[in-house]
Amino acid sequence: MDDVQHSDDQRNTPIGSDRSHPFAGFRHIAYLHDGTAHGLEALHEAVSLAALFKARLDVAIIVDDRRGREPLKVTLGRTADERLAVRQSLIARTAERAGVRCSQTIVTGRPSRAGLDFARERGADLIVISATSSSYLHDRLWGSRSARIARDGACSVLIVRVAPNLTS
Numbered sequence: 389m390d391d392v393q394h395s396d397d398q399r400n401t402p403i404g405s406d407r408s409h410p411f412a413g414f415r416h417i418a419y420l421h422d423g424t425a426h427g428l429e430a431l432h433e434a435v436s437l438a439a440l441f442k443a444r445l446d447v448a449i450i451v452d453d454r455r456g457r458e459p460l461k462v463t464l465g466r467t468a469d470e471r472l473a474v475r476q477s478l479i480a481r482t483a484e485r486a487g488v489r490c491s492q493t494i495v496t497g498r499p500s501r502a503g504l505d506f507a508r509e510r511g512a513d514l515i516v517i518s519a520t521s522s523s524y525l526h527d528r529l530w531g532s533r534s535a536r537i538a539r540d541g542a543c544s545v546l547i548v549r550v551a552p553n554l555t556s
Contacts (some may be wrong), residue, residue, distance in 0.1 A: 414441045414544075418512035420503040420537070421449045423475065430518035430548035431482055437516065437546075438488040445488050447479055448495045448506040500536040508542055515541055519549040 419434035421427045431447075438445040449472065476492055483490035495502045507515045519534050538545040 414443050414514045416444050416446070416510065416512050417441075417514045417516060418503075418507035418510055419445060419447045419516045420499075420506070421447055421475065421479065422499060422518065422533070423449070423451075423471075424518065426518040426548075426550045428478070429550045430516055431479060433546065433548045434516035435482050435486045435488050435490075437514070438483075438490075439486040443488075443514075445483060445490045446506075446510045446512065447490060447492045448503055449475060449479075449492060450499045450502055450506075451494060451496045452499055453496045454498070500533045500540070503533075503537055504540055504542075513543045515543060515545045517545065517547055519547050 414437065417434055417438050419431060421431065434445060434447075437443065451472075472494070479492055480490065493506065495506050497505070503515070503517070515537060517534050517537055519532075534545075534547045538547060
């Protein structure tokens with residue numbers, strides 16, 4: 389049985405409405421977007437949490453400096469800059485629909501270090517990222533980006549894992 393005593397008011401108070409709740413301290417959320425479709429799932433979680441806690445949301449669109457932003461031809465003939473503009477628009481619309489204050493910054497560098505620096509500079513008390521993985525060998529040798537951010541982050545980190553497609 390639960391040893392913690394709760395008053396009836398505590399049991400019926402929604403998270404976010406009572407600033408004494410342990411999760412109610414999230415006032416500034418940093419969402420680290422890696423440009424993947426999985427990252428968009430994490431965006432929805434970050435926006436939902438920002439709306440729930442009435443928190444500010446700062447978005448870092450991370451560009452790996454080892455790959456650069458050359459205007460390479462990709463699917464549908466879009467360049468890297470065109471894809472970036474589409475992502476920025478999607479992020480802004482998603483936040484706006486939820487009534488969340490949102491700023492976006494393009495950050496270049498090694499993704500985990502650049503993301504951690506971004507969150508620290510903004511004073512974030514929660515980092516939201518997607519669970520992405522590289523090859524098995526890469527993850528075994530260097531570890532995943534999300535694991536490095538969770539390990540080295542100076543604040544709480546939420547790693548959003550995309551549910552597998554169960555319809556197939």
